[in-house]
Amino acid sequence: MDEPGFLMLASPDNPTAQMTVVSPVADSWDPHTSQSTLAVEVEDVDAAYTAAERRGYQVVYPLTTEPWGIRRFFVQAPDGSVINVHSHV
Numbered sequence: 001m002d003e004p005g006f007l008m009l010a011s012p013d014n015p016t017a018q019m020t021v022v023s024p025v026a027d028s029w030d031p032h033t034s035q036s037t038l039a040v041e042v043e044d045v046d047a048a049y050t051a052a053e054r055r056g057y058q059v060v061y062p063l064t065t066e067p068w069g070i071r072r073f074f075v076q077a078p079d080g081s082v083i084n085v086h087s088h089v
Contacts, residue, residue, distance in 0.1 A: 036074055036084035045071050045087035
């Protein structure tokens with residue numbers, strides 16, 4: 001997938017293994033994506049969100065269903081990096 005400020009590369013042998021490169025240009029369509037340094041897709045994002053809250057992780061973007069079919073939230077790691085945890089709707 002190639003969008004302004006956003007490039008996603010997927011393995012041809014394992015399409016669920018993906019890498020996304022984001023630049024500040026992405027802010028024009030999604031100001032939140034460029035805040036994250038890592039994205040992790042999980043099977044059940046609602047369960048992951050509940051677990052993150054229960055463990056006291058710092059949620060810096062609330063659980064949200066985005067118009068483009070992703071349900072996600074962001075947590076901040078101890079080193080300050082932001083992790084985008086998501087599932088496809």
